[in-house]
Amino acid sequence: MSSPSSWPVVVVTGANSGIGLGICQRLLVQLISKSPTDAQPHYDFHVQSKIVDGVSFNGLTLILACRSRQRGEAARDKLYQFADEQVRQHETFPGYDGHAETFRKHLTIVVHTVDLSRIQTVFRFADEVTKTYPYVSHLICNAGVASFVSINWFLAIKQLATDWIEAVTAPIYYTQEVGQLSQDGLGWVWQCNVFGHYVLFRALKAHLAKYQTSTGARVIWMSSHESNPMYYDPTDWQLTKSAHSYESSKFQMDLIAHNLDQASLQDSDGLPTRHLTVLPGVAGTNIASALLGTFSSICMFLSFYLARFLGSPYHLISAFKASISAVHLCLVPLAFLPTVDPTEFDDSDPTATVEVGVRYVSQCGRWGKEHVGTMKLMRSKEQNKQCDDLLDHCERLFTTFCEAEGRPVPS
Secondary structure, three states: OOOHHHOOEEEEEOOOOHHHHHHHHHHHHHHHOOOOHHHOOOOOOOOOOOOOOOOOOOOEEEEEEEOOHHHHHHHHHHHHHHHHHHHHHHHOOOOOOOHHHHHHHOEEEEEEEOOOOOHHHHHHHHHHHHHHOOOOOEEEEOOOOOOEEEEOHHHHHHHHHHOHHHHOOOOOOEEEOOOOEOOOOOEHHHHHHHHHHHHHHHHHHHHHHOOOOOOOOEEEEEOOOOOOHHHOOHHHOOOOOOOOHHHHHHHHHHHHHHHHHHHHHHHOOOOOOEEEEEEOOEEOOHHHHOOOOHHHHHHHHHHHHHHHHOOOOOEEEOHHHHOHHHHHHHHOOHHHOOOOOOOOOOOOOOOOEEEEEEEEEEEEOOOOOEEEEEEEEEEEHHHHHHHHHHHHHHHHHHHHHHHHHOOOOOO
């Protein structure tokens, strides 16, 4: 039986809907099982192919970090009901050993409110978590926003006609509001997607470091197939002038996650807190659906199924299936994940890219069976400098907010 001191304490931002809710449901399915399949290192990219004994916990604290308490509590009730249904299923299995009931007895699902567009609430959330729980084992930076305002139908028809799969994987035809600011006076999309999560990590960094089990703590950064460096202007790092703030914010998350991971591996005294980047694939979530009516939403889902039938591995459609990569990275032993040896940048061409890391991708076959794959994380010397500058901006701004709140700046 696992010790309560090793049971996961998992924070999921944006947990009341979409991929966030799917992650929570999938975690429950996996941990209610004594041998969670998502913990098994059986994919081609694992450095060892031998299947080891699965991770097994007899308890879990799942923290739903939501902007709305009402929606968070509705999600919590739904997750408890979901867990009860899973337990009843396990009780019917031949040779059932009682693990599901034991886990359910020690399952705690709680709601803490946080609004990433208001840094004061991020600090308050972090204070609540550090005072209430002995550590945090996983921080899943899932919440995200986009300032989509309309669809450029001419561009949409053109992209659909020339590359159907790309058009419904990384569309370029959404128009986005430019110059939208948060209540803190920062770029709204940038703060919600990037800086709010950076502040949350920094505020919880010491609490993550307290989880010194054999697996160590992990921060999961949810990227997107729409992450694209071509739209990013480093002089507009808050993305207030960008007509592609969503794509640029996801590119920034790719940059930051890799650099934080490298820094943690180099500087940690104990087990390092790993930072891992995930692409959940394509699923029907509220970000795009907000622009669409009922008929257009139906057409969107049909286009996803068509893309998958035509061979796209990224159209998982359901949030539960799309969450497989994030949950896999929560549970798999880190020793089985690939490492990338540092490659020297080309000094003669600062725009030439080299492989620096790995992004983990939710994928599926033509009939929807989900699995985890990888994508190379590429970076140029120029982008590396952009990342260093961006992290400097984030840290200085973080320090400013700490000082304004009268709180010490964590090391």
